[in-house]
Each structure stands twice: as C-alpha cells, then as structure tokens.
Amino acid sequence: MVKKILSNGFAYEKNGSVYFDVRKFMEKHKYGELSGRNIDDLLEGTRDLDGQDEKKNSIDFAIWKAVTPSHIQRWPSPWGEGIPGWHLECSAMGTKYLGKEFDIHGGGMDLKFPHHECEIAQNVGAYGHAPVRYWMHSNMLTVNGEKMSKSKGNSFLPRELFAGGHPLLEKAYSPMSVRFFMLQSHYSSTLDFSNEALGAAEKGYRKLGAALTAIKGLSYTSEANANAELVSDLNRLVEECYKNMSDDFNTAKTLAVLFEMSARINDFKSGNVVIASVDATTFEKFKSTYITFMEDVLGLMEDKSINNDLLDGTINVLVELRKKARTDRNYALSDKIRDDLQAIGVQLKDGKNGEINYTIE
C-alpha cells in the first residue's frame, strides 16, 4: 500500500521513512472533510513536536517509519527496516480483510481526526476511492461528570463493573444491565456512569427481561372478540421498532417502544387482556418482534445467571409448602416462608390462579 501511494505521487521518502504528502494529495482530492477541518487552520495551530523536521509540511504523516536496530518491532522494507505508520495499519488491515470498500467503520470520536481522516486519504491515495460508506463515531464516557482517565484515577474496566469492588462502584452490575444502560442513550452522545444511573438501568432491564421471559411462555390459542384498537396498537409498536432503529440506530427510542410492548405483554400474561382479542398474525408478529429486538438487535438476553437445578428444586419444595399453607389459610406460615426467602434474596410472586413464581436477586 505504501508503494502504491508512492507511485501515485502522494508520498515521499526521507531517511528511510515514508511520509504522506497532504499538500500534493489536496491538489486532486479532499482532505479533512470527515472532521470538517480547514488545512490552513491546522498549519497555524500546529505545536512543536519531535521528528517534524523530516516532513515537508507539519500536516504530513508517516506511513512507514524507519526504526533504530534497538527497536523490538521492525520489518524489512524497500526503504530499510521499519514499522508501518499508525494510520496505515488500519487502512491495510481494513482493505485486506474487508475489501477496498466496506459499509461501516466505527470508532470513538476522538479518532475522527486525524486518524480516520488519514485512513481515508491513504485509501484514496492508493486505490482512488474512499474505503468506507458510513462512519459511526461513538462519543466518550464520563464518570460522575468527569472524563474517564487513568491519571484521574476514575477509570474502571468492564470486568470491574461486572464484579464490583471498585472504589467508585457501590455494587456489581450485570453485563445486561450495563448494556441496557448504554443503549438508553444515543451512541453519539456522551454517557455518564454513576451508581444512581446504573441502578436505575438495572431495574429497567429487569422489567424488559421479565417481559421477555413472559412472552416466550405465551402462545396463541384462538380468536374471539377482536379488539381492533389493540390490533392496530400492536402493529404500530412493531413498526416503530424498525423505524427507530433505522433512524441512525436510535436505541433509546427503541427501548421506549419495548417498554410499551412489555406493558401489553404483562396484560396478556396476567389475563387483564386475553390474547384472543387479537388475530394470530398480529400476535405472532408482535411476539417475534419483541424477542428479535431484545435478543438479536439490542443483545438484551434473559439473565440466566441463576441456573442451578439443586437450588431450583429446593426453592420449589418451599413454594409447594407455601401453596399448601395458603390453601389451608395458614397465613402465618405462608408469610414466614415468603419473608424468610425474601431475606436471603429470593422473592416470591403470587399469580392469580395460585401459581407462584420467584426471582433471585
């Protein structure tokens, strides 16, 4: 790729290094369009840095860099031993594995300039056209309103978020809760981590997750008195899922729709509204859309952290005892079973027809 750029006249060699000639490139192509930079401003605003003397212009950048023999990484090249420039690595890898043109390139917005700008210039310089159709730049994360950085000591890793124990974290948050939390905001907005916000997200996710489990257990029976209003409402919700995700991945709006859907699901589950009040096609589409958008589109799976047959069986013994106590109207005993389980983190939920479900904290 370096050779191609050189032979196209957009680079020059100096002391074993090869630099991209931005001025030359701009005679035929545009540079700085992605980030809206003005090159004259860039030339003025440049600060003094090491190793600039080899460049014709300060905005030029290395696509191949000569290294000293003591450098651990080095490869032979027509210009001597060296390493690829940072930007070039990405252009070369993208082109090799995804082709000379691919659909989406993501990255943090801190990489927009210069890195992605240079990537474009390299591909245009080598192959004559831009490598990427759509650029998606995600915004930065902050913690309690401050930029996350090692020097400030306010950074933590995903696994610390999931495991808890970090001084800034009051507790551990499940991967799904964190995912929900991030999906609540647009990818291009800054997102602020705080215990309060994460805790709220945890509850919100549980609600959607419970509805996911619920609808998987619901199936269509037969149609009775159709409720036209409900039918059009369910169809509307299905459409909105697609509409919102098609609008530059508006996950926050999509989640709002899923919450509306979860209310309808809980109506079906509790029997407040009978499934028979909609037609089979509407119900099946509604069901599959909720499951698809939760699991496949947003990646919000059921939290199967508790999957222990022994524990499950043990709790079910207690559940059966409580059922018996309730039919005997021995509420003192049934309440004790419920309260004692609650105290150790197992919450029983009575259904309408005597069924008892439970969740584990």
Place this chain on the structure above:
RNA sequence: GGUUCCGUGGCCGAGUGGCUAGGCUGAGCUCUGCAAAAGCUCCUACAGCGGUUCGAAUCCGCUCGGAACCUCCA
C-alpha cells in the same frame, strides 16, 4: 488560541419549528388474605438574555458552564 459538540423535569436520557418520549424515584388507585409483581393515573422540564416566527426545547446572536480534538505513542 483554533475547530467541533453539548447544557432537557428530583435523577438518567430521547426529541430539531406546533402534536404528553421512555426509564428510575415519589404519590394515588386496581388486583391480592396481606405483600410482591403487574396494570392505570398524577408530578408537564428544556442554562441565561435578546432576536426571527402566527407559534421555538428545536432556527439566529450574545453570555455563562462543560466536553472532545488540534497529527509523541497507539
């Protein structure tokens, strides 16, 4: 200094000219033996000051506050 972006109700966070986003919290109601869960209802905001417009959170200007980038490494 330059460029770009942001400032929304108690908290989080969508929304780009008129139509209540949503979640969390709080209050009330229904259901329930009592709870929990669930459903329903309520709490109607848009940094400040001007301007454009019949009408602005949304457009323009200024002020205040915050963030990112401005090619060392990756």
